[in-house]
Amino acid sequence: MPIHGLDPALLAAPKPPHFDIERVIRPNIQALHPYRCARDDYQSGILLDANENALGHAIPRSGGTEIDDMLDVDLHRYPDPAQVEIKARLAEMRLGARDKHGHVFLGVGSDEVIDLLMRVCCVPGKDRILTTPPTYGMYGVCAQVNDLEVTKVPLRVEGGAFQLHVDRIKDACSSDPSIKLIWLCSPGNPTGTPIPLRDIKEILEFPGFNGFVVIDEAYIDFAAEGSSAAKLATEYSNVCILQTLSKGFGLAAIRLGAAIAHPALIQVLTNTKAPYNISTPSAMLALQALSPKGLEGMRANVKTLTTSREALLREFATPAFTQLGVGASLGGNSANFILLPILNRQTGEPDSQRAARIYKSLAEERGVVVRYRGNELGCAGCLRITVGTAEENEVMLKRFREALENM
Ligand SMILES: Cc1ncc(COP(=O)(O)O)c(C=O)c1O
Structure with a gap:
């Protein structure tokens, strides 16, 4: 059945050749008249x-x-359902060409796109998704809402490496054709580690998997140049890159996320979405953010935050902190946060109970809220700390030291 609004010529000669979108998108969605x-x-x-x-x-x-x-x-008035200018500016920024706006879909934050991808690809109670813990919690939450089982293929966590087990991912997919979506997060949350493009390509080209590989790049603006997989969307039919204005652009309140993918998937998402999902005030602010001056400001802020991130890492590595039981940071440190293990002061081992006490004391007695991640795989004893303003970081470091001294 042809996908409504899609030029069938776009489905000819997919890359990789084994990929067949008509076997991934649910039949009721393919038949949908928007x-x-x-x-x-x-x-x-x-x-x-x-x-x-x-x-x-x-x-x-x-x-x-x-x-x-x-x-x-x-x-x-209801907002413009298409928002082509925002898509064109995102296409220019991420794909190097305004006229590639047909590769862009806009959602109410990337969280809406995460849910929508599950709804269009996976039959509730039957299909599955694959995740690579430790990872962003919403993949699991949306899977549960959509009644989908989750196959977990943990990252290689030793020493905070947080790299994919590509062979295990391939094995899991080829032994279970009900897996329709692979969720990768790059840089990861909570790992801060970018996924090498060669690993992504290896999975995209693996003939034993006929589904979409989703690369969640919420934190991509904080990673080194060349880390983004976005351009793969103009080459491969089976990749979907998620981005957001919530992080690098500092616009979490306007709820604007994007999927970058082959126009066939973009058409399916467009057919399925609520017609007026992007509000007019959000669209106006997004257009300003994506103007040349907006981009310049965003890049300046990202630079300030990444410089502060490196300064925080240096500070936490000084004896003032290591002697109080702060371990070496874990992960790739390529996002706007750091992941720090809290150690037992006697054994020197990661100590989740101590980390939880410090987390609580920071929040309840010292006015600093960080995130406890000690229950995540490979993150024993870990706290995740978002990079703040210079003043916030200074206060956080002081209060952190006080908390460490007291527990
Ligand atoms: C990895 C990851 N993806 C997506 C999101 C959600 O982004 P948005 O604000 O665009 O819904 C977050 C938010 O923290 C995140 O960490």
């Missing part, structure tokens, strides 16, 4: 088609605050 509205055909005139409120909103102006500018926007 929601249509009159505005798809007519955008001007007296618009009495969508049951909007003709009088507009009634939010009072407060006089001179930034929100007043926003109140002049057509907030009573």
Whole structure:
């Protein structure tokens, strides 16, 4: 059955040749005729088609605050369902060409795209996904919501390496054709470790797996140049890269995430999404963020945060911390956080109980909230600390030392 709105020529000669999208996307989704509205055909005139409120909103102006500018926007109209300009700017930034906007899908944060990918590919109660713990928790949560079992192929965790077991991933997929999605996170959360592109390509080209390989690049802006797999989406039909404006761009509040993939998958996601998922205020802010000046500002902020990350790593490696039982950081340190093991002061071994006590004392007695990750695979005793502002980092280091001294 042809995928609605898709030029069948786009399905000819996929790379890799074994990949068949029509065996991955659920039949009910392939058959879907997306929601249509009159505005798809007519955008001007007296618009009495969508049951909007003709009088507009009634939010009072407060006089001179930034929100007043926003109140002049057509907030009573439904937003543009296509948002082509945002997609074109993302395509230019990530793929080097505006006209590749057909490779981009926009979601309400990457969290919406994570759920949508499971819904379009996996039959509840039947299909499975594969994850590589330790990893981002939402893959498991969305799998459970969608009634999907999870096959776990842990990362190689020894010494905080956090690398893929490519052969084990291949074995798991070839012995279970119900696995439809492989979830990789690069740089990983909580590992901060980028996945080498050669490992990703090896999985993409493995003929024993006919599904999508999803690479979640939420933290990619903090990693070294050349770490992103985004450009593979213009070459391979079976890869989907997730990105977000929540991290490098500092826009977690506007909820804007993106999938970058072959136009066939983008068409399927577009057919399935709620028609007006990206709000007009979010779209306006995203366009500004993706303007030349916005990009310049984002890159400057990323530079400041990565410089602070390195300074924090140096500080935690000094005797002032190591003598109090802070171990060498784990993982690749290529995101806007660091992962630190707390050690037992007698044995020198990672100590999750001590880490949990420090976590609680930091939050409840010292006003600093970090994340306890001691229960994650390969992360015994670990706390994950987001890089803050210079002032926040300074206070955090001081309070951290106090907490270490006291427990
Ligand atoms: C790996 C990873 N992916 C996705 C997300 C969610 O991003 P968004 O804000 O775009 O939904 C997060 C948030 O922490 C994350 O760590």
